[in-house]
Amino acid sequence: MPLLKKLIGAALVLGGVGAVAAWFLSAPVRLDAETVAQLGPGDVARGKRIFYAGGCTSCHAKPGSQGEARLQLAGGLQLKTPFGIFVPPNISQDAKDGIGAWSEEDLANAMLKGVSPGGEHFYPAFPYASYARMKPSDIADLYAFLKTLPAVAGKAPGHTLGFPFNIRRGIGLWKLLYLSPQPVIALAEGTPDKVMEGRYLVEGPGHCGECHTPRDLAGGTKKAEWLAGATAAEGSGIVPNITPGEGGIGDWSEADIANYLETGFTPDFDSVGGAMVDVQRNIAQLTPEDRAAVAAYLKAAPPHPNGYPARKKPEN
Amino acid sequence: MRKLVIAISMLAFAGSAAFADPITDRQALMKERGKIAGGLSKVVKGEEAFDAAAVLTALQSLQANAEKLDVDALFPAGSDKGDTKASPKIWEDTAGFKAANDKYVADVKAAVAAAPADVDALKAQFNTIGGDCGTCHESFRIKKG
Numbered sequence: 039m040p041l042l043k044k045l046i047g048a049a050l051v052l053g054g055v056g057a058v059a060a061w062f063l064s065a066p067v068r069l070d071a072e073t074v075a076q077l078g079p080g081d082v083a084r085g086k087r088i089f090y091a092g093g094c095t096s097c098h099a100k101p102g103s104q105g106e107a108r109l110q111l112a113g114g115l116q117l118k119t120p121f122g123i124f125v126p127p128n129i130s131q132d133a134k135d136g137i138g139a140w141s142e143e144d145l146a147n148a149m150l151k152g153v154s155p156g157g158e159h160f161y162p163a164f165p166y167a168s169y170a171r172m173k174p175s176d177i178a179d180l181y182a183f184l185k186t187l188p189a190v191a192g193k194a195p196g197h198t199l200g201f202p203f204n205i206r207r208g209i210g211l212w213k214l215l216y217l218s219p220q221p222v223i224a225l226a227e228g229t230p231d232k233v234m235e236g237r238y239l240v241e242g243p244g245h246c247g248e249c250h251t252p253r254d255l256a257g258g259t260k261k262a263e264w265l266a267g268a269t270a271a272e273g274s275g276i277v278p279n280i281t282p283g284e285g286g287i288g289d290w291s292e293a294d295i296a297n298y299l300e301t302g303f304t305p306d307f308d309s310v311g312g313a314m315v316d317v318q319r320n321i322a323q324l325t326p327e328d329r330a331a332v333a334a335y336l337k338a339a340p341p342h343p344n345g346y347p348a349r350k351k352p353e354n
Numbered sequence: 355m356r357k358l359v360i361a362i363s364m365l366a367f368a369g370s371a372a373f374a375d376p377i378t379d380r381q382a383l384m385k386e387r388g389k390i391a392g393g394l395s396k397v398v399k400g401e402e403a404f405d406a407a408a409v410l411t412a413l414q415s416l417q418a419n420a421e422k423l424d425v426d427a428l429f430p431a432g433s434d435k436g437d438t439k440a441s442p443k444i445w446e447d448t449a450g451f452k453a454a455n456d457k458y459v460a461d462v463k464a465a466v467a468a469a470p471a472d473v474d475a476l477k478a479q480f481n482t483i484g485g486d487c488g489t490c491h492e493s494f495r496i497k498k499g
Contacts, residue, residue, distance in 0.1 A: 267499075273496060275439075275497045278497060302485075307389065307395070308388055309388075309491050311497060312497055315492035316492070349499040
């Protein structure tokens with residue numbers, strides 16, 4: 039059967055080409071020299087702002103810790119998502135179990151490219167798809183601040199993921215689709231600086247879109263429904279729509295948004311809840327100007343209806 | 355006679371229905387709580403002048419409201435079903451839920467006991483109490499659409 043043989047041969051060649059292509063396309067890509075050159079020496083005080091804007095402690099602090107203990111970044115929280123259980127690692131200054139031995143460039147590759155010092159992909163549960171929009175100088179500042187935090191011994195357990203999500207190399211293909219340093223919302227020339235700064239904080243370090251934007255089947259955020267709210271990745275609830283669209287926060291003033299981020303109270307005196315409690319406490323550490331910038335951007339963001347399905351009302 | 359029996363049983367039914375909806379009852383308590391806190395927050399933010407007597411009255415009504423929340427009566431087993439944002443964790447970790455509630459009640463009582471003399475004192479108390487709201491809602495409430 040020469041025809042069958044030929045077909046099998048062709049299939050093998052095609053399959054082989056595909057596999058080789060996938061292998062090359064999925065390779066971890068590090069920062070280019072030009073970006074690395076922009077890192078420069080970091081500043082601790084500025085880095086503290088980035089630390090709280092980025093909410094590092096929300097995921098990396100030992101679960102349940104309060105106060106000063108929130109700065110012990112030993113990891114170990116369990117994020118139970120549909121893809122499996124992600125466990126944020128130890129990012130304390132411990133040289134063996136944490137990131138104490140990392141260089142500034144290592145941190146920049148992790149945050150801007152999602153690549154570990156060992157040259158592997160990180161899972162995007164670590165929100166580098168947002169951090170990729172950050173300025174290299176902010177990474178340098180964050181690095182300087184992280185250096186002031188304590189070393190905590192002890193490795194956090196690894197992730198527990200099902201097939202095919204347990205194949206790290208596959209993340210390389212995911213990155214081709216979703217990893218970009220470009221802003222999500224294009225702002226016209228002449229947009230006030232306040233809104234521009236808010237866009238940077240929300241889309242970059244603040245990584246608000248990671249929870250507030252619905253995701254597609256491959257786990258990427260749907261940019262056409264940016265900040266429209268989503269079914270929560272963990273548990274059974276939703277994450278609210280924070281656009282001015284229907285179901286969103288169009289009736290909140292900029293002052294209302296800034297006040298919520300500072301105090302945790304909505305305009306009608308409901309309180310912050312769920313995972314946002316921790317986020318709000320971090321954002322409360324920023325300056326009033328930063329919170330006002332976030333508010334200005336959210337008011338300027340395109341309106342969308344809710345990005346999660348309407349709740350079925352119980353029958354009683 | 356038959357009519358009377360029916361009337362009484364209807365009344366009893368209506369009565370039990372009114373008492374047997376812990377979800378509505380606890381939501382009403384929370385709404386009232388938010389309203390009182392909202393009034394105090396205006397003073398904290400400086401939108402309204404500090405009036406020691408009025409602030410104390412508000413704190414006292416916050417205490418009365420807090421003491422009305424009886425966890426066992428308002429969060430009975432099975433009341434995680436229905437039109438509620440209560441998290442299943444309330445029943446999985448009832449001790450933790452009660453501890454969070456007790457801390458809130460204690461902080462409100464402490465504020466009443468140390469009636470604030472100026473806006474800064476109120477602010478400190480309000481921050482503690484507001485923090486309690488968040489701590490409880492962080493673990494024990496689910497946001498729904």
